[in-house]
Amino acid sequence: MRMQSDFAPYRRSTVGFDRLFNMLETTSRDEDDHPPFDIVKTGTDSYRITLAVAGFRAEDIEVIAQQNLLTVSGKRTEETGQEEFLHRGIAARPFARRFQLADFVEAGDARFENGLLSIALHRVVPEAMKPRRIEIGANKSAQDQIVAPGGEVREAA
Structure with a gap:
């Protein structure tokens, strides 16, 4: 509850x-708790989402990455066999699972193995957003100098 x-x-x-x-x-x-999933932090700026999608094939699953949203959906193709199920415990219903992603988190590769779908995520901060060191100059005013992300000092235009 x-x-x-x-x-x-x-x-x-x-x-x-x-x-x-x-x-x-x-x-x-x-x-909705279908399909069950794990989210693992695999490094400082990397993560992995693993979904248990038993009964689905890789062709039945679609992974779509948009800005700040990762959607995993699955729909099984109709079975052509004439089996008569006495009990059906493996969920075969279509699903759509959405994950809200933080800014600058990008989806990497997706792997399907042994009924588990794993999606790698990486946080990639653009150079312009990273902290940069600002040099303090005694002879020139701060308005006359710009420090580039690599540390080189350039004259303002």
């Missing part, structure tokens, strides 16, 4: 976090 959270007090005291609160509220309402 999941508990509902009320984010109203936080919404009143914060600015610019609307997307985060909307995502948390949407996630808390998502009761």
Whole structure:
């Protein structure tokens, strides 16, 4: 049983976090647990999502990466066999699982092995967003110099 959270007090005291609160509220309402999945941090800026998709083939699954959203969906093709199931415990229903990704997180390769779909994720921060060192000069004003991301000092145009 999941508990509902009320984010109203936080919404009143914060600015610019609307997307985060909307995502948390949407996630808390998502009761579907099919297919089950794991999220593993494999390095400083790398992750792996693994979904248990027993009964599906690689051709039945679609992985779509958009900005800040990864969607994994599956739909089994109709079986042509004449089997009569006495019990069907392996879920064969179509699914769509959505993962909200943080800024600068990109999906890498996807692998399907032994009924498990693994998707690699990497956080790639652009050079312009990384911290850079600003040199302090005694002879020139700060307006006259620009320090490039590589550390080289250039004169302002």
